[in-house]
Amino acid sequence: MPGAIQSIERAAAVLRLLGGTGRPLGLNEIAAALDLPRPTAHGIVRTLRDVGFVDQDMDSNRYMLGSGLQELGHLRDRHDLRAAAMNWADALAGSSGLAVHLGVVEHRTVRLVHHVFRPDGSHQRLRTGEELPLHATALGKCLLAFAPVATPRPGDLDLHPWTGRTCTVAATLEKHLATARHRGWAGDTGEFEAGVGGAAAPLRASGGVVVGALGLVGPAEELFGVGGELRPRLAEQLLGASREISVALL
Amino acid sequence: MPGAIQSIERAAAVLRLLGGTGRPLGLNEIAAALDLPRPTAHGIVRTLRDVGFVDQDMDSNRYMLGSGLQELGHLRDRHDLRAAAMNWADALAGSSGLAVHLGVVEHRTVRLVHHVFRPDGSHQRLRTGEELPLHATALGKCLLAFAPVATPRPGDLDLHPWTGRTCTVAATLEKHLATARHRGWAGDTGEFEAGVGGAAAPLRASGGVVVGALGLVGPAEELFGVGGELRPRLAEQLLGASREISVALL
DNA sequence: TCGGGCGTTCGACAATGCCGAACGCCTGGC
DNA sequence: GCCAGGCGTTCGGCATTGTCGAACGCCCGA
Structure with missing residues (x-):
């Protein structure tokens, strides 16, 4: 030895x-x-x-x-989140039939830290590591709604219009966030990529601090019913998984 | 070389x-x-x-x-806070004539990360590193009031009676915290040490996250006037210093 | 069962790390 | 102004420590 x-x-x-x-x-x-x-x-x-x-x-x-240590420490925090969430994210993709994203706030964007493919064998590109806009994705809006102290105010964001459905007015975005807080999840109906929808719920560590968001991603019509509401089965599955992950983070 | x-x-x-x-x-x-x-x-x-x-x-x-790195990263965060606050804390002790404490949340207590002696040459013991109770000190109540997601709920705390003035009922403590939120500072009138008072204001990092508290400590009758209100000059000095430190943390 | 891939150990050797001696800078006291 | 002391830093000889090719042992899949 x-x-x-x-x-x-x-x-x-x-x-x-x-x-x-x-x-x-x-x-x-x-x-x-x-x-x-x-x-x-x-x-x-x-x-x-x-x-x-x-x-x-x-x-x-x-x-x-030195600051190099600080950065590594924060990266380790993120790895813990990913480890706690990984199995539940896999299961969620399986039960929902949709792709699953795990994201955290990084500077003024969402950083994708885990991505489970939609389980239908279709051709998909692994997006782990990508940056997504806070204002135009379910993950981002979830973080804006539930982690306000860690995210910029809507009025301070550059509300770039990714599609015709993107919120480009801070007051409208604020309304979306208030709705998300009321429902416990945030949605996006093709605001970043046309026809692609998403729904995301917050992940909480000890003390209730929101440290990330768990999201479903897929064709908008698969996520939302005729009334534009998230399909109840998906809402239940998403919120269930986010609850279990939050418990594992305690 | x-x-x-x-x-x-x-x-x-x-x-x-x-x-x-x-x-x-x-x-x-x-x-x-x-x-x-x-x-x-x-x-x-x-x-x-x-x-x-x-x-x-x-x-x-x-x-x-590994987790050892995480701990060091968090300690580095704390050192940043101390470095940003040190000069203002010294100046506050000079202008107020009182001792100054800088504290952060650690587990379910306040950890003193910096202590400036009262500038009157009296015999004082350096208390840096000590743990103080959240519910019975101005620093602790300030953190409870302004950093609720990082601190336990009052009902979950062991409200040990340090002196006859200590809050031992969660509802009373909640009232103190609501008052603190309204005023922008938290006080203690001999709740941890008989005759020793304190007043503390929150320190905010980027995004408004409360990362610590800055406090004045001294004989209760020096901090509070006849009506029990913090002397206006001390309030102004304390809030001014905490604002400057918060700016330095951005 | 066998082979491949993996993490791990062994031990020879030389390169790298160690560390005593010295250097250079700064500050405080006379 | 000069000197001494305290500090961080450099130098270079040498031996110890780190390196790394070869081999081992375990696990998994065909």
């Missing part, structure tokens, strides 16, 4: 030390805390700085955790 | 690869992506797993980002 790589272990110890101490540390403090000679600690810290995991204050020369 | 420590650089590359790919990776994929021989990649990945920065799925043997 080969041993661990010592320099990587030491790098991890430096990061934990910086994280556990509530202030920037000087090289001498780091070296003393880890019982390392200063040039050894310096080599480690300098490399961590070069890779973005540690920042160095230009005036005091002290070291602190 | 000495070079970087190669194995640490490679470890960072592994972490970025795992973060940037939306799914768990096998060793062969990691080795191929980084153009490393498998045993080399294995040594790196195994060490990262041992230090908690990488998790390995027991069934598939695939590797993904």
Whole structure:
């Protein structure tokens, strides 16, 4: 059984030390805390700085955790969401006969973090990683409606008209969001891609924080009945799955 | 100029690869992506797993980002808050003549992340790192009032009676929180420590998310006038500082 | 059962990391 | 102004640690 790589272990110890101490540390403090000679600690810290995991204050020369770590931490949060949702998303695609999307807020868009194909064997392109507009998709409108503090205000969005059905007036979009809040899900009836509809429900982590949205996507006439309402069976399946995923996120 | 420590650089590359790919990776994929021989990649990945920065799925043997990284990322978020608030907190202590606390929600308590002594040269103990009760301190009530999704509901809290003034009934606490929301700050009149009062205002990051609270702490009669209202000068100073910090967090 | 693919271990060796000595800069005290 | 001390940083010899080809062991599918 080969041993661990010592320099990587030491790098991890430096990061934990910086994280556990509530202030920037000087090289001498780091070296003393880890019982390392200063040039050894310096080599480690300098490399961590070069890779973005540690920042160095230009005036005091002290070291602190870097933004590269923060980004990785947030990505890990997202992976947890995906892991919790994956099985339920698969099952939802199976029971609904539609494609399933899992999306999160990223900057001012929806980032697709998981995509289950419609289970009919038709030719489909995997869209994981794509950016979708907040105002013109069910996922986006769901996030706008249920995670207002994490999303821009409708009035601050560029309401690009993707199709003739896209909301291009903030007040109209606000009405859609109010309706979504009332129903517990948000819909789109061909607002991003003509003829393609969607419905999405929020995913909540501990404390009720909305951390993402789960959506169904397919031909609009398959999702919505004559009155424009989401078909009751689909609503039940979507809301059921989003509830189970939210429980798994606690 | 000495070079970087190669194995640490490679470890960072592994972490970025795992973060940037939306799914768990096998060793062969990691080795191929980084153009490393498998045993080399294995040594790196195994060490990262041992230090908690990488998790390995027991069934598939695939590797993904670990929870240790997530924790460090969150700690970095907190350090950002502290860095943004530090100078304003110092100035607030100077202008108010009181001690200043900066706190965040951690589990079901307030974690003190910064503490500026009252500037009168009196003997004081540094309390950074301490846990304070949410229901009995101004910081805690501020977080309960303004960050409801990140804090427990009053009815779910253990309302321990620290002093004779502590709120021990959820309905009473709810009233305090409603008052705080109305005023923009929360107060405590000796509910945690007899005779010691506090007032706290929320700190907001981008999107309006409340990420912490800034508080004044001192003898209750210095904070509150005869009618029990926070002295106007202190209210103005506290709210001014919290606004400036919130701007710095955008 | 066999073969392929996978993660993991073994051990030789050389390259890389380690670390004592020294350097250069900054600050504070005299 | 000068000096000393404290700090982060560099240098370079050397040995230890990391690297990596070869092999192992396990699992799954044909």
